[in-house]
Amino acid sequence: MARARRLLFLVEILFLAVSLSSSDQETVNDFGDGIRSVEAEATTWPPNVVSSEDDPSLAPGHLKPIGANVPNKAVKVLQGFPPPDVFLRDYAIPSVPVLFRAAVTDSVAFKNWNTDEYFRQFSEADRQTHTIETRKKEVRTQRPTALTLRQFLDRYNQEDIYMVEAVPSFLRKDVPMPKSLLCEPLTNLLVDTVMWFSSGGTKSVLHNDDVDNINCLYAGKKELVFINFPRYRNKVDLDHPEGSYSSMDVEAVDFTKYPFMRDVEYHRVNMSAGDCLYIPYRWYHQVNSYGRNIAVNVWWEHNLKKYVEALSQDCGDLSEDATLADFNIENPQEEQPSDHLKEFLDSVKDETVTFEVFEASVKKDRVATELIIWTPECRQIIKEMFDEIDRNEDSVLTQDELDLMQEEELEEVLGEKLDGIRTVIIDQVAQLRQSVEAEVARGRAESYVELVKKLLDEGRTTLAGADESAEQGHQEL
Numbered sequence: 001m002a003r004a005r006r007l008l009f010l011v012e013i014l015f016l017a018v019s020l021s022s023s024d025q026e027t028v029n030d031f032g033d034g035i036r037s038v039e040a041e042a043t044t045w046p047p048n049v050v051s052s053e054d055d056p057s058l059a060p061g062h063l064k065p066i067g068a069n070v071p072n073k074a075v076k077v078l079q080g081f082p083p084p085d086v087f088l089r090d091y092a093i094p095s096v097p098v099l100f101r102a103a104v105t106d107s108v109a110f111k112n113w114n115t116d117e118y119f120r121q122f123s124e125a126d127r128q129t130h131t132i133e134t135r136k137k138e139v140r141t142q143r144p145t146a147l148t149l150r151q152f153l154d155r156y157n158q159e160d161i162y163m164v165e166a167v168p169s170f171l172r173k174d175v176p177m178p179k180s181l182l183c184e185p186l187t188n189l190l191v192d193t194v195m196w197f198s199s200g201g202t203k204s205v206l207h208n209d210d211v212d213n214i215n216c217l218y219a220g221k222k223e224l225v226f227i228n229f230p231r232y233r234n235k236v237d238l239d240h241p242e243g244s245y246s247s248m249d250v251e252a253v254d255f256t257k258y259p260f261m262r263d264v265e266y267h268r269v270n271m272s273a274g275d276c277l278y279i280p281y282r283w284y285h286q287v288n289s290y291g292r293n294i295a296v297n298v299w300w301e302h303n304l305k306k307y308v309e310a311l312s313q314d315c316g317d318l319s320e321d322a323t324l325a326d327f328n329i330e331n332p333q334e335e336q337p338s339d340h341l342k343e344f345l346d347s348v349k350d351e352t353v354t355f356e357v358f359e360a361s362v363k364k365d366r367v368a369t370e371l372i373i374w375t376p377e378c379r380q381i382i383k384e385m386f387d388e389i390d391r392n393e394d395s396v397l398t399q400d401e402l403d404l405m406q407e408e409e410l411e412e413v414l415g416e417k418l419d420g421i422r423t424v425i426i427d428q429v430a431q432l433r434q435s436v437e438a439e440v441a442r443g444r445a446e447s448y449v450e451l452v453k454k455l456l457d458e459g460r461t462t463l464a465g466a467d468e469s470a471e472q473g474h475q476e477l
Contacts, residue, residue, distance in 0.1 A: 228267070
């Protein structure tokens with residue numbers, strides 16, 4: 001079991017190490033069909049600034065906009081979309097943001113969404129209501145309102161509002177599916193598409209998302225500031241973890257209140273209409289928009305195991321002209337992480353549930369399936385979850401015990417423990433970072449995909465026997 005864990009932890013740390021090393025290297029890739037990397041400039045880091053022991057208010061950037069007054073690292077830029085295998089190998093797996101310049105300039109959305117009159121022609125513009133944020137400088141506690149698209153178009157240039165909503169069904173045919181995602185193993189992971197529409201001047205909070213994301217801009221300009229999640233996950237403190245965001249003033253970052261913000265490096269990218277941007281899983285980012293602004297996010301489930309497997313799978317016969325309308329995209333983002341377990345507990349209310357049965361159900365949860373290996377740490381977290389529900393401590397869950405728990409209490413217990421599972425792999429990755437970074441520095445990064453596949457195969461084979469032995473030992477206890 002120990003050998004299996006080490007092998008599979010090594011897989012994760014390889015992803016991290018490649019991410020850490022590749023972001024500082026200049027590369028020029030030729031993908032054919034005129035698709036080339038055209039920019040990958042890096043800035044020396046850290047800059048020569050005030051040390052962490054000095055007064056935070058003396059550091060450059062104090063009470064300035066996020067990332068201001070310090071060097072910003074460039075984001076890699078490609079002309080157009082790379083093929084799915086290149087996107088996975090060079091960006092999604094190693095967690096590297098990349099700008100796809102002029103990637104959607106041939107789309108219906110790019111050509112027709114430049115005027116409000118195009119939207120007014122649809123009868124749905126008077127019938128369907130959409131979520132409207134009531135303050136352009138984002139405040140997550142601000143209550144949104146609802147307007148039809150026509151009502152929004154009549155008001156958005158004069159009022160402090162913007163629209164953020166799943167892409168309306170009558171507009172989905174206008175929006176191309178990013179060509180880098182046109183591979184069935186990836187389209188099977190799609191979870192949501194979101195449309196952002198404003199007159200410009202929006203400023204998001206600093207936040208991160210638990211999905212991978214390609215954002216395509218169809219009107220206006222955007223500026224995004226990134227902070228590398230794998231590198232700074234233990235330093236950046238989002239003071240609203242329940243919503244994965246910070247309440248800091250992004251126009252005047254207070255280093256005395258948020259001292260970690262002077263110790264991180266910033267990546268900055270500017271987008272123009274027709275550009276698309278890959279925002280890696282959980283990378284911290286803050287977004288500013290300028291001018292009449294329309295963008296669409298395509299979100300999909302982050303799953304490293306499936307990414308690696310997809311490299312050796314057939315992409316199917318998806319058309320390069322496919323649009324969002326060609327895919328049935330469900331939205332698990334609207335669900336709570338614990339919904340699967342709540343449904344399971346509802347389904348077994350007339351039965352007694354042992355820990356083994358409970359654990360098997362947790363392993364099928366959407367959060368748990370992101371793990372490469374089910375570790376003893378995971379089992380301990382689930383045991384704690386089980387014990388909190390098992391009020392009479394008889395090692396089985398009954399309907400009476402479930403009925404004793406309020407809905408909010410059950411949600412809190414399940415959600416908190418599932419969040420613990422989310423952090424297990426990330427924490428284990430850090431344990432091997434130094435040794436694997438040394439391997440990458442010696443040139444092994446060039447063949448890391450093949451190495452990852454080999455380790456996955458070895459680890460799964462070893463793990464199968466180890467898990468069987470561990471389960472037998474547990475039953476004997």
